[in-house]
Amino acid sequence: MQTKRMTLPGGWLPYALLAPQVIVTLIFFIWPAGQAFYQALLREDPFGLSRTFVGLDNFARLFNDPLYLNSMSVTAVFAIGTTLLSMSMALLMAMAVNRLIRSRHAYTTLLVWPYAVAPAIAGVLWWFIFHPSIGILPYMLDMLGYRWNHRTSGTDAMLLVIFAAAWKQIAYNFLFFLAGLQSIPQSLIEAAAIDGASPFKRFWSIVFPLLAPTTFFLMVVNVVYAMFDTFGVIHATTQGGPAQATNILVYKVYADGFVGMNLGSSAAQSVVLMAIVVALTVVQFRFIERRVNY
Amino acid sequence: MASIKLEGLRKTYPGNVQAVKGIDLDVADGEFVVLVGPSGCGKSTLLRMVAGLESVGEGTLHIGDRVVNDLEPAQRDIAMVFQNYALYPHMTVFDNLAYGLKNRGHQRDEIERRVQEAAKMLEIEELLPRKPRQLSGGQRQRVAMGRALVREPAAFLFDEPLSNLDAKLRVQMRVEIKQLQRRLQTTSLYVTHDQLEAMTLGDRLVVLNGGRIEQVGTPMEIYLRPASLFVATFIGSPAMNLFPVDYLRERGSGLLDDLPEGTDIVGIRPDDLHIQAPDKRHLIVESTLELFEAAGAESHLYVRLEGNDQPTVIRTAGQPPVTEGETLRFHVTREALHPFNRESGRRMGV
Ligand SMILES: Nc1ncnc2c1ncn2[C@@H]1O[C@H](COP(=O)(O)OP(=O)(O)OP(=O)(O)O)[C@@H](O)[C@H]1O
Ligand SMILES: [Mg+2]
Numbered sequence: 078m079q080t081k082r083m084t085l086p087g088g089w090l091p092y093a094l095l096a097p098q099v100i101v102t103l104i105f106f107i108w109p110a111g112q113a114f115y116q117a118l119l120r121e122d123p124f125g126l127s128r129t130f131v132g133l134d135n136f137a138r139l140f141n142d143p144l145y146l147n148s149m150s151v152t153a154v155f156a157i158g159t160t161l162l163s164m165s166m167a168l169l170m171a172m173a174v175n176r177l178i179r180s181r182h183a184y185t186t187l188l189v190w191p192y193a194v195a196p197a198i199a200g201v202l203w204w205f206i207f208h209p210s211i212g213i214l215p216y217m218l219d220m221l222g223y224r225w226n227h228r229t230s231g232t233d234a235m236l237l238v239i240f241a242a243a244w245k246q247i248a249y250n251f252l253f254f255l256a257g258l259q260s261i262p263q264s265l266i267e268a269a270a271i272d273g274a275s276p277f278k279r280f281w282s283i284v285f286p287l288l289a290p291t292t293f294f295l296m297v298v299n300v301v302y303a304m305f306d307t308f309g310v311i312h313a314t315t316q317g318g319p320a321q322a323t324n325i326l327v328y329k330v331y332a333d334g335f336v337g338m339n340l341g342s343s344a345a346q347s348v349v350l351m352a353i354v355v356a357l358t359v360v361q362f363r364f365i366e367r368r369v370n371y
Numbered sequence: 372m373a374s375i376k377l378e379g380l381r382k383t384y385p386g387n388v389q390a391v392k393g394i395d396l397d398v399a400d401g402e403f404v405v406l407v408g409p410s411g412c413g414k415s416t417l418l419r420m421v422a423g424l425e426s427v428g429e430g431t432l433h434i435g436d437r438v439v440n441d442l443e444p445a446q447r448d449i450a451m452v453f454q455n456y457a458l459y460p461h462m463t464v465f466d467n468l469a470y471g472l473k474n475r476g477h478q479r480d481e482i483e484r485r486v487q488e489a490a491k492m493l494e495i496e497e498l499l500p501r502k503p504r505q506l507s508g509g510q511r512q513r514v515a516m517g518r519a520l521v522r523e524p525a526a527f528l529f530d531e532p533l534s535n536l537d538a539k540l541r542v543q544m545r546v547e548i549k550q551l552q553r554r555l556q557t558t559s560l561y562v563t564h565d566q567l568e569a570m571t572l573g574d575r576l577v578v579l580n581g582g583r584i585e586q587v588g589t590p591m592e593i594y595l596r597p598a599s600l601f602v603a604t605f606i607g608s609p610a611m612n613l614f615p616v617d618y619l620r621e622r623g624s625g626l627l628d629d630l631p632e633g634t635d636i637v638g639i640r641p642d643d644l645h646i647q648a649p650d651k652r653h654l655i656v657e658s659t660l661e662l663f664e665a666a667g668a669e670s671h672l673y674v675r676l677e678g679n680d681q682p683t684v685i686r687t688a689g690q691p692p693v694t695e696g697e698t699l700r701f702h703v704t705r706e707a708l709h710p711f712n713r714e715s716g717r718r719m720g721v
Contacts, residue, residue, distance in 0.1 A: 264457035267424050272471035272518075273445040282470075286461045 110351065116344035135345035144321060145329070145346070152325040155239060156303035163243035164295055167250030168288075172280075174251075175258040192248035196306065200313030203241035207314075227315060231322030234315045238323050241314060242307045250295050257291035258284070297361045305354065326350055373435035373448070373525035373558055374400045375421065380430035382416050390416040391428070392582035401556040403549075405573030407563055409605065413582040414562040415530055421560060422451050422528050435525060445474075450519035451528040454535065456511045458503040464490075464514050465499040468521045475522075489521040492551070509540045520551070526558040533568065545571060566606050570594070578602050596709075600716045603638045603709060609671060609684040611638045611709070618679050619654060619703075626654050626705050631720030634710035641671070641686035643707030646699065653702040658683065660699045665690055674699055 117135055119128045139145050194202075207227060209215050215225035227233040261284060269279045285292075308327050311317060317324035317332055324332065327350065334343025375398040382391040390413040398404045406414045419425040421432060423444035432440050439447050450471075458467050465486055472482045490496045493513045503511055512532065519527055532548075533541045549572055552559050563569055569576050570590040578585040578593065578601075586598040597603035603611045614637050620627050630637070648655075658674035661682075672685040672693065685701060693699065710719040 262455065262457065264453045264455055265459060267422075267444070268451070268453060268457040268518075269459075269470070270424070271422060271444045271449065271451050272522075273474035274470070278474065283459060289461075 113344045113347045113351070116340055117348045118341075119344075120341045131341070135341045136349075139342060139345050139349070144324075147321055148324050148326055148329045151235075151321070151323060152304060154235060155242070155307075155323070155325050156300050158235070158239040159242045159246065159303040159307075160296060160299040162239060163246040163299060164250050164254075164292070166243070167247045167295075168254050170247070170251050171254035171258055174255055192245065194245060196242075196245060196309030197313045198309075199245040200238075200241050200310040203237060203244065204314045207237045207240075227319075229319055231319055234319055234323045238307070238310055238314055242303055242310045245310075246299055246302055250299065253291050253295055254288070257288045261287050293364055294361070297357055301354065301357055305350065374398060374402075374433075375526060375558060375560065376431075376433035377417075377421070378431040378433075380417065380420060380427065380432065382413070382420060382425065382428040390582055391420070393430075394582075394584055396577060396584070396587065398558055398560060401558055403552050403559045403561065403572060403574045404577060405561045405563060405569045405575070406577045406579055407566060407569035407606075408579035408585075410564055412579045414564070414579055417579070418451075418528050418530055418560060418562050421447075421526075422449055423447050424451075448525040449528055450522050450524040450526075451530065452515050452519050452532040454531045456503075456515040456532075456535075458511060458514055458518070460503050462502070463499065464495065464501055464503070464506070464517075467503070467514060468499075468517050471518065471522045485521050485523075489517045492520070493517045508536055509544065512536060512540075512544055516548070516551070520555065520557075524557070526560065527552070529559065529561040531563055532561075534563075534565070541568075548572065566608065570606070576606075578605060580605075596718070597638070598718050600636070600638070600711050600713070603711065603718075607640060609641045609686060611640050612644070612683045613638050613681065613711075614679070616710075618676075619656075622654055622656055626652060627708070629705075630708065630710050633712045634719045636711045636713045638709035638711060639703055639707050640709075641684040644683070644685040644701045644703060646672075646685070646687060646691055646693075646701055648702045649704055651704045653704045655700055655702055658699050658701065660693055660695055660697050663693060663695050672699065674701075 118130060118132060120131045120135065121128050206212050206214050207225065209226045209228060212225075218225045225233055227237045265283055265287075266279055269283050274282060304325070305327055307325065308331065311323060311325060311328045312331075315323045317328050326346065330343050330346045330350065333339045333346065337343075375396075377394050377396040380391055380394040381389075383389050392413075394417060396404075406417060408414055416425060420427050421434075423439070423442060423446075427440045431438055434447055434449065458464075459470065462470065468486045468489060469482050472485060477485075486499070487496070490499055493516055495510065495513050495517060498506060498510055498514065503514070506514065512535075515532065529548075533544050536544060545568055548561075561572060563572075573590055575587060576590055576593050577587050580601050586593055586602045588596075588598075593602060593606055597606060597611075600613070604613070616627065616630065616635050616637050619637055627637075645653075657677045659677075660672055660674050662673040664671040664673070668688065670687050670690050672687065672691075674683050674685060676683055685699075711717065712719055
């Protein structure tokens with residue numbers, strides 16, 4: 078492909094044009110990241126008066142800390158739960174809309190709204206709905222004979238944060254699934270119908286495999302979202318409790334660092350999180366390059 | 372094997388789009404019937420109703436001895452070849468062919484045998500392990516054919532299967548489709564807007580216009596005796612020339628005296644305008660040669676008639692010694708005249 082190339086007069090101009098972006102990146106991303114790496118190697122006394130260099134000791138402690146290991150499994154449950162729930166709901170909705178043949182725009186736009194809601198607001202919303210004494214859902218569950226209380230039951234709390242986090246993400250997933258579904262030619266489905274496949278079979282043998290690239294992309298996006306972008310949801314609902322049941326990794330960084338004032342450990346935790354993000358990103362790019370299976 | 376019978380078939384899409392306005396048609400067992408007509412005339416809609424992809428609005432549809440109006444596509448025992456081939460992109464060619472057999476619960480060795488057999492017939496054996504995206508357009512077309520015939524259905528339905536191929540491949544595939552159909556003797560309905568394809572493929576043609584049948588007949592019947600002005604100008608290339616009957620009468624002796632009652636327009640095929648005088652009785656028309664088009668074995672002469680603005684085409688064999696701008700006389704015999712009535716658009720006389 079021919080690309081148009083423009084040469085800037087040499088000297089300072091190109092640097093000046095790049096400078097704002099570079100400066101913002103340095104101040105808000107690179108420098109804090111560097112700080113985190115640096116702090117991860119230090120330990121502060123409880124009053125913040127002195128620091129000692131401890132090498133990788135913070136990391137060693139972290140991986141021997143049952144609370145941290147618990148937080149990891151909590152995060153795994155939370156991320157998988159949120160991803161599965163939001164993706165399956167989104168796929169169901171996308172299929173229903175796709176059936177209404179080629180986009181009713183008003184409907185589609187409405188479904189996108191939750192995505193524009195801030196995580197904390199989503200959290201508060203669901204906190205109200207699930208509130209043990211004033212919420213509508215516990216009231217209805219009570220009539221079915223289930224006593225909902227996410228302040229005492231870890232399971233209930235986990236369900237609450239999963240609902241809140243997944244709800245917000247459904248809209249985003251929905252859009253991608255709908256676009257994916259619309260890009261599957263109708264004649265493929267028709268050919269499969271003539272070939273004697275039931276609607277169920279058509280979905281699993283034709284539609285779902287053809288959606289694989291979309292599904293994979295969304296899976297990574299959702300896991301990343303659930304792991305790193307749900308601080309607001311947790312903070313507005315359970316604050317990691319009860320008894321650490323919803324204390325996911327990002328929330329623990331905050332809780333240990335800014336509430337517990339253990340900066341060294343908190344920094345080490347952020348470094349671990351950074352490593353996870355990098356790993357997920359690499360996985361994503363590798364797969365997108367290969368365009369998945371067909 | 373089965374016959375197909377359409378009785379009073381109608382289809383109205385939402386928004387009051389009447390795509391099919393009452394079609395009666397009998398397709399005999401083993402017959403190859405081509406539906407031909409201009410874009411938007413309802414060919415695809417009709418075919419899709421037969422396939423079960425579109426609900427039947429009104430009327431009755433028989434395949435074999437069953438009424439299939441309310442049957443699912445899969446239960447109708449038909450196979451369809453789509454214009455865009457509709458191959459499953461994530462499956463190998465083998466799996467594309469096997470899919471319909473698997474869904475119908477055939478044994479694995481039976482599937483293997485039938486796929487191999489179909490692949491052999493279409494000469495796509497070495498393509499079996501490939502994915503559709505690794506095939507050329509022509510190869511995809513063959514695979515789509517293979518997917519249709521591997522199931523040994525009672526009828527084939529084709530919706531413009533050759534329109535995505537280049538001219539040369541189209542001719543080649545046309546011949547192959549015809550030979551395959553002869554060999555398998557499977558009842559076939561074939562949709563096209565290409566009149567050459569229609570003429571060469573069909574045992575019978577159905578010419579559609581605006582959701583209605585204009586004429587049904589063998590290709591030669593339709594060519595030699597078009598039942599309406601629409602058919603006359605749609606079938607045949609270059610299209611039939613039309614002359615007001617009075618214009619010819621002024622020029623032509625008693626030759627037009629026995630034209631049927633009601634004739635006010637006369638159609639003449641470009642082949643029937645002769646530059647050399649035939650030795651039968653004929654009428655003579657003077658014209659000016661505006662454009663000469665040599666197309667190899669034949670030539671097209673675009674002429675302007677004296678006292679009539681209508682562009683007229685003459686087709687002759689070889690290359691006649693003419694130059695553009697010269698005055699050209701052409702000759703027409705009585706047999707070449709197709710009498711029509713302008714208002715009703717129908718052919719006059721029996
Ligand atoms: N799903 C639909 N909803 C509404 N109108 C439709 C639909 N499908 C087709 N039509 C209309 O019905 C008429 C017949 O369409 P059809 O596709 O049968 O034409 P066709 O003869 O196959 O044309 P082409 O040669 O262009 O494929 C057209 O006027 C078309 O606009
Ligand atoms: Mg069509």
